[in-house]
Amino acid sequence: MIEIRSFLREETSELHRELDAIVEVFSDRAAYARFLLGTFRHRAPVEAALLNAAAALGSAWRPRALMSALEMDLADLALPPPPSDAFHLSNDIAAFLGAAYVLEGSALGARVLVKGVDALGLGPENGARYLSAQAGSLDSWRTLLVELEGLDREEWDLAAQAAKAVFRHAIRAFTSEEFAPA
Numbered sequence: 001m002i003e004i005r006s007f008l009r010e011e012t013s014e015l016h017r018e019l020d021a022i023v024e025v026f027s028d029r030a031a032y033a034r035f036l037l038g039t040f041r042h043r044a045p046v047e048a049a050l051l052n053a054a055a056a057l058g059s060a061w062r063p064r065a066l067m068s069a070l071e072m073d074l075a076d077l078a079l080p081p082p083p084s085d086a087f088h089l090s091n092d093i094a095a096f097l098g099a100a101y102v103l104e105g106s107a108l109g110a111r112v113l114v115k116g117v118d119a120l121g122l123g124p125e126n127g128a129r130y131l132s133a134q135a136g137s138l139d140s141w142r143t144l145l146v147e148l149e150g151l152d153r154e155e156w157d158l159a160a161q162a163a164k165a166v167f168r169h170a171i172r173a174f175t176s177e178e179f180a181p182a
Helices: 004-022 029-051 054-058 067-076 093-116 129-135 139-149 153-175
Strands: none
Touching: 004 093, 004 139, 004 153, 029 067, 029 093, 029 153, 054 093, 067 129, 093 129, 093 139, 093 153
16 A cells, blocks of 8 residues: 555655755855745745644644744845735645645755755854754654544545645745746
8 A cells, every 4th residue: 555655745746846946055145035035935824824724623733833933034134024825725634734744844855955054154043043943853744744644545635636736836936036036
C-alpha cells in the first residue's frame, strides 16, 4: 500500500518543482528581501486559514504561528508588509491536512535556506527569525505526518487538491509582477 506522504509528493511534484525554480538562493539582501515579501504574501493568508479552520479541532497537529517572526524580519529590512491574496480552505480534515502538508513541509526547505542568511549578516535575532524558527524543529512535521496517515484512502484526493491549491497560491505570491527580479 502506498502511504499518503508518497501520494502527496507525487501529486504535487510538478508544482513543487515550479516553486523551487522560482525561489532563488539568497545571493544578496535584495534576493532575500524578495523571498521575505513573497513568503509573506503566501504565508499570511494560508497560515490564517489553517489557524482558523474548524477542521483543526479534529487534529492533534496545530499550525505553527510564524507570522510575527516574518513581520519582524520585514521590519528589520525596512520592508512594509505587502498585500496578499486570500486563500480559501474547505472545512474538512483532509483539506486541512493537505494544505498543512505544504506549509509545514516548507520547514524542510527552510533548513537549507537558513544556511544562506549568515553570509548576509542576518540571523535568528535580526532579519532571519522566520527561517530560523521554521527550520528549528521537525517535531511539527512529524506530528503532521502521523495525522496524514490517519486519513482514509478516499480522502487522499481531497488532501492532494488542497496541497496543490497551496502550491499554486505560493507560485502566484512569488511571481506577481511586484516581486519580479529587477
